[in-house]
Amino acid sequence: MAFFFANKYVTMEIRLFLKGFDIIMAEEKKYTLSDFDYDLPEALIAQTPLKQRDASRLLALNAKTGGYEDKHFYDILDYLNPGDAIVMNNSRVLPARLHGARPETGGHAEVLLLRQDHGDVWETLVKPAKKSPVGSTIVFGDDIENPIMTATVVGELEHGGRYIEFHYDGIFMELLNQLGEMPLPPYIKEKLDDQERYQTVYSKVDGSAAAPTAGLHWTPELLDRVRAKGVKTVELTLHVGLGTFRPVDEENIEDHKMHSEFYQLSQEAADELNSVRKHGGRIIATGTTSIRTLETIGTKFNGDLTADSGWTDIFIKPGYNWTVVDAFITNFHLPKSTLVMLVAAFTGRDNILNAYKHAVDDQYRFFSFGDAMFIHK
Known part of the structure; x- marks a missing residue:
């Protein structure tokens, strides 16, 4: 009987040790960004x-x-x-980078399409974002007075993001191919x-x-x-x-x-x-x-x-x-x-x-x- 209890306690100690070892190993696997x-x-x-x-x-x-x-x-x-x-x-x-202008001032606005939300509303990034509050308009094309396409800012997102609704005549993808540029990653300068x-x-x-x-x-x-x-x-x-x-x-x-x-x-x-x-x-x-x-x-x-x-x-x-x-x-x-x-x-x-x-x-x-x-x- 003594032998049984001795082994029982030894076994318990081993289990506790292994459990502790597992915890240490789990902690070691918690990687950080660095x-x-x-x-x-x-x-x-x-x-x-x-x-x-x-x-x-x-x-x-x-x-x-x-x-x-x-x-x-x-x-x-x-x-x-x-x-x-x-x-x-x-x-x-998509040729998702668009260069437009603000009709009131003629100032430049860059719009980067991220994804289509619904209908003609897209999630975008706008530069400079501070000059594109909800309700503002951006026009696209060489002639500000007669733009090929216009857009209205209808919502704000984090990191300069904006929901934009586009207005146009014709087929959106055809106009996008006409107006847009390929959005190369920021680390590509050429x-x-x-x-x-x-x-x-x-x-x-x-x-x-x-x-x-x-x-x-x-x-x-x-x-x-x-x-x-x-x-x-x-x-x-x-x-x-x-x-x-x-x-x-x-x-x-x-x-x-x-x-x-x-x-x-x-x-x-x-x-x-x-x-x-x-x-x-x-x-x-x-x-x-x-x-x-x-x-x-x-x-x-x-x-x-x-x-x-x-x-x-x-x-x-x-x-x-x-x-x-x-x-x-x-x-x-x-x-x-x-x-x-x-x-x-x-x-x-x-x-x-x-x-x-x-x-x-x-x-x-x-x-x-x-x-x-x-x-x-």
Whole structure:
């Protein structure tokens, strides 16, 4: 009997010790914003796209081992198996930057479309915001007296945001193509000569304020070679918002509020992906936007894929339980961004930061027009 009690107490002490150890480990995994910082020379921020889309470099990272290989994007075929599926976001970037004037003074006003709220009302950013109170008017076109389009500020948002209602004759998208400019990210200072280079070759559904840039490396010819190898190509839609460029201000990343973006997956696409999974193929996402869509639906339907659409504000960070995506293609992301956190959720923080350090040391090109990664297990 004494032996029983002795072991009972020893067992209790062991359990308490292990419980304490678990608490310590949990605390160690509570990352802060500073944990996702890294040093990046400004000279490595790509200002223009390469002449040949698929000639960009490719850093292939094994998320389990942390090992990596230096390749080019056209080598992606070496990492794909027959029966896999490549998932691509077919959203098309709107010429969402508009230059207008205030009819009373002739002063300049810049309007950046973020997303359509309802009808002709859009959520926008306006500069300078202080001169655009509710009720004010902005006109667009060379002739202030006879503008091509006008807009009325009908509501205010944070960070200089405004709800704007547009007034026009004709078709809005045609007028937008006439008046608008491509809204390149703020870290790109060079002028883009060919606007299509900030679109993927498979873009078709208007609605994004920024490009799903991981897809900029694909060419029609390379996609044909992918299909010829027996790999499926499947499209979905997520309209990228400029919130993707907003910095994270909270040191405690748990306090960060993610922006929302509209997504859509058809039943045909869901059936194709379910068939791939059923037969042992991998779901390989092109870009974080495809990841966000697939994981939103997978989380919503307990790991299953089905036709779905709506708004997602999913925040994928270390500790996230992956439901759908087996591997993915992505570009290099800004320090301390939610996108670095997303990638770290798949690779582990140390693995991704080690790979980024190698990329910096080896002079990879970073961000939207930069080089790519293929991340797998």
